[in-house]
Amino acid sequence: AQTVTQSQPEMSVQEAETVTLSCTYDTSESDYYLFWYKQPPSRQMILVIRQEAYKQQNATENRFSVNFQKAAKSFSLKISDSQLGDAAMYFCAYSPGLKYIFGTGTRLKVLA
Amino acid sequence: ETGVTQSPTHLIKTRGQQVTLRCSSQSGHNTVSWYQQALGQGPQFIFQYYREEENGRGNFPPRFSGLQFPNYSSELNVNALELDDSALYLCASSLDGLQRADTQYFGPGTRLTVL
Numbered sequence: 001a002q003t004v005t006q007s008q009p010e011m012s013v014q015e016a017e018t019v020t021l022s023c024t025y026d027t028s029e030s031d032y033y034l035f036w037y038k039q040p041p042s043r044q045m046i047l048v049i050r051q052e053a054y055k056q057q058n059a060t061e062n063r064f065s066v067n068f069q070k071a072a073k074s075f076s077l078k079i080s081d082s083q084l085g086d087a088a089m090y091f092c093a094y095s096p097g098l099k100y101i102f103g104t105g106t107r108l109k110v111l112a
Numbered sequence: 113e114t115g116v117t118q119s120p121t122h123l124i125k126t127r128g129q130q131v132t133l134r135c136s137s138q139s140g141h142n143t144v145s146w147y148q149q150a151l152g153q154g155p156q157f158i159f160q161y162y163r164e165e166e167n168g169r170g171n172f173p174p175r176f177s178g179l180q181f182p183n184y185s186s187e188l189n190v191n192a193l194e195l196d197d198s199a200l201y202l203c204a205s206s207l208d209g210l211q212r213a214d215t216q217y218f219g220p221g222t223r224l225t226v227l
Contacts, residue, residue, distance in 0.1 A: 045155075098167065099160065100204075103154050104153055
């Protein structure tokens with residue numbers, strides 16, 4: 001079965017500091033896509049970053065970057081220079097195509 | 113801005129009733145997916161429509177059904193509501209569901225409460 005595990009229900013980070021959110025997944029596919037979505041209290045899921053499994057280079061979007069370890073089936077999200085607006089639920093998602101499979105989420109608190 | 117909208121924002125129904133949730137996809141997107149997000153959980157895939165045909169389905173019973181229209185709008189229908197159907201329902205539109213690299217853009221969701 002294809003599953004996504006986020007083992008950190010909640011994380012806290014001081015404003016301007018760096019935090020890493022963990023995600024592991026299980027699949028027998030070799031070609032797939034991984035995503036991090038942010039869900040603020042407004043409930044709208046916002047795409048943060050996307051990684052293609054065939055690319056060895058880690059994706060980066062401004063202050064957000066990933067550490068993609070295909071052999072270990074690990075896909076962590078690093079947020080640098082954390083801002084108050086980063087506070088939200090973060091969901092890791094895996095897709096072999098068609099559907100997305102989500103983890104249970106990590107709630108990120110940013111402390112001023 | 114994703115351009116995906118959903119209505120209504122909130123809805124309260126009683127057990128056994130039927131409900132229709134609506135979604136307006138981003139212009140040019142011919143694929144819509146629906147997800148159920150129970151409290152404290154990640155979204156679960158219900159089904160996907162591509163060019164008005166069902167393109168894939170998750171582990172949900174047949175009382176969950178959908179429609180997609182040529183004007184980029186779509187509906188999720190749930191019959192014989194059960195208490196466990198209480199959840200946030202998200203729709204996501206994407207450019208082409210047949211492409212593995214398709215990225216989904218989500219709407220703000222409809223919160224359904226079943227009493």
